[in-house]
Amino acid sequence: MIRHQPTLDALLSDVRAFVRHQWHPIEHEVEKRNEVPEEMVQELRQRGYFGWSIPEAYGGLGLTTEELILAAFELSQSSVALRARVGTNTGIGSEALVADGTEAQKQRWLPAMARGELTGCLALTEPDAGSEATNVQTTAHKEGDSYVLNGQKCYITNAPIADVFTVVARTETGTRGSNGLSAFIVERGTPGLRTGAPYQKMGQAGSPVSDVYFDNCRIPADNLIGGQEGVGFKTIMKVLNKQRMHLAALCTGPAVRMLYLAMAHTQKRQQFGQPVGNFQLMQAMIADSQTEIFAAKSMILEAARARDRGEDVALSASMCKYFASEMCGRVADRCVQMFGGAGYVADFSPIERYYRDVRLFRLYEGTSQIHQLNIAKLVLRDHAL
Numbered sequence: 001m002i003r004h005q006p007t008l009d010a011l012l013s014d015v016r017a018f019v020r021h022q023w024h025p026i027e028h029e030v031e032k033r034n035e036v037p038e039e040m041v042q043e044l045r046q047r048g049y050f051g052w053s054i055p056e057a058y059g060g061l062g063l064t065t066e067e068l069i070l071a072a073f074e075l076s077q078s079s080v081a082l083r084a085r086v087g088t089n090t091g092i093g094s095e096a097l098v099a100d101g102t103e104a105q106k107q108r109w110l111p112a113m114a115r116g117e118l119t120g121c122l123a124l125t126e127p128d129a130g131s132e133a134t135n136v137q138t139t140a141h142k143e144g145d146s147y148v149l150n151g152q153k154c155y156i157t158n159a160p161i162a163d164v165f166t167v168v169a170r171t172e173t174g175t176r177g178s179n180g181l182s183a184f185i186v187e188r189g190t191p192g193l194r195t196g197a198p199y200q201k202m203g204q205a206g207s208p209v210s211d212v213y214f215d216n217c218r219i220p221a222d223n224l225i226g227g228q229e230g231v232g233f234k235t236i237m238k239v240l241n242k243q244r245m246h247l248a249a250l251c252t253g254p255a256v257r258m259l260y261l262a263m264a265h266t267q268k269r270q271q272f273g274q275p276v277g278n279f280q281l282m283q284a285m286i287a288d289s290q291t292e293i294f295a296a297k298s299m300i301l302e303a304a305r306a307r308d309r310g311e312d313v314a315l316s317a318s319m320c321k322y323f324a325s326e327m328c329g330r331v332a333d334r335c336v337q338m339f340g341g342a343g344y345v346a347d348f349s350p351i352e353r354y355y356r357d358v359r360l361f362r363l364y365e366g367t368s369q370i371h372q373l374n375i376a377k378l379v380l381r382d383h384a385l
C-alpha cells in the first residue's frame with residue numbers, strides 16, 4: 001500500500017541520490033577500514049533512514065510494507081555495510097517492540113531508535129540454536145521484579161555497536177521448542193551483558209557481528225516484551241515474516257547494482273575488436289540476470305501488498321527470501337564471469353567484494369534449505385488429501 005505517492009517518490013529519489021553520490025564513492029574505504037564512518041552514520045540519522053519502519057506515533061516514517069520494500073530496493077544498490085548499519089533499526093532490531101511491545105516499552109525505546117540515537121539488534125541464534133531456532137538454552141529466571149539472564153548468543157548483527165538487544169530466552173524450566181520462550185529488551189551497560197569481539201567474516205566488512213554473553217544479567221521485569229511470558233517465539237515469527245520480505249528486497253538491490261556494473265564493463269571492454277557486450281553469450285547472462293531481478297521484484301511487491309492487506313504471508317515471505325537470495329547469488333556469479341579476470345581482483349572492480357558480501361544472504365534469516373522445507377510444509381498442508 002502506498003499512502004501518498006509524491007511523498008514516497010521524494011523519499012526514493014533522496015535515497016537514490018544519496019546512494020550514488022555519497023555512498024558509492026566511499027564503499028571501498030568502508031571495506032578497508034571495516035567501519036562505517038561516524039559522519040556517514042550522522043548523515044543517515046539526519047535523513048531519517050533509521051526510522052523507516054517505526055510508526056509515526058514514535059517518531060518514525062511508519063512506512064507500509066510496500067513502501068519499505070521500495071525504499072529497500074534503492075538503499076541496497078550499495079555495499080551491504082550501508083543498509084546493515086540502519087537495517088537492524090528498520091527491521092529485526094525494532095520490530096518485536098513495534099509488533100508486540102507495550103505502550104510504555106514503545107514510548108521508551110522506539111523514538112530514540114527512529115532517530116538513530118540507539119542501535120537495535122536481535123539476539124536469537126545460539127551455538128545450539130541455528131536452523132533449529134527454538135532450541136534456545138539462554139534462560140531468564142524471574143526474581144521479584146527482575147529477570148536474571150544467563151547464556152550465550154552468537155552471530156548477532158550489530159551486537160558490537162548495539163545499545164538495545166531484543167533477546168529470546170527460556171522462562172519456563174523444562175520446556176522445549178517454542179514453548180516457554182519469552183522476548184526481552186536488554187540495554188547496553190546492564191551488568192552481566194557483554195559482547196564479544198567482531199568476527200573476521202568472508203564479506204560485509206563494516207557490518208560488525210559478534211557473540212553476546214549473559215552472566216547473571218539482571219533486567220527489570222518491565223523489559224519483558226508485551227509483558228507476557230511464553231509468547232516470545234510468536235513475537236519473533238511476526239518479526240521474521242516481515243523481515244523475510246524486507247531481506248528479499250535487500251537481496252535484490254545488490255543484484256541490480258552488480259548487473260549495472262557488469263553491463264558498463266562489457267560495453268567498454270574490447271576483445272576481438274569489439275566490446276565483449278556485443279557477444280551473444282554475454283548477452284544471455286545479462287538477459288537471465290535482468291529476468292530474475294524482475295521476477296524477484298514482482299514477487300516481493302506482491303507479497304508486501306498482501307501483508308499490507310492483512311493477509312497471512314508466511315508462505316510468500318519464505319518464497320521471497322528463498323528466491324531473492326539465491327537469485328542474487330546467481331547474478332553475482334554471472335557478473336564475475338562478465339568481468340573476466342577483473343571480476344576476481346579487488347584492485348580492478350568492486351564485483352569481487354559484492355560476490356563475497358552477498359554470499360551470506362543464502363545463510364541467515366533461515367538458510368535456503370530451511371526455507372525449502374518451510375515452503376513445502378505450508379504448500380503440502382494446504383493440499384492435504
Ligand SMILES: Cc1cc2nc3c(=O)[nH]c(=O)nc-3n(C[C@H](O)[C@H](O)[C@H](O)COP(=O)(O)OP(=O)(O)OC[C@H]3O[C@@H](n4cnc5c(N)ncnc54)[C@H](O)[C@@H]3O)c2cc1C
Pocket residue numbers: 121122123124125129130131132154155156157158201209360363364365366367368369370373
Ligand atoms: C554474519 C551473520 C549474521 C547473522 N545475524 C544474525 C542476527 O542478527 N541475529 C540472529 O539471531 N542470528 C543471526 N545470524 C544467524 C543465522 O540466522 C544462522 O547462522 C542461520 O540461521 C543458520 O544457522 P547455523 O549457522 O547454526 O547453521 P546450521 O543450522 O548448523 O546449518 C548447517 C547446514 O545444515 C543445514 N540444515 C540444518 N537443518 C536442516 C534440515 N532440517 N534439513 C536440511 N538441511 C538442514 C543448513 O541449511 C545448513 O546448510 C547471523 C549469521 C551470520 C553468519
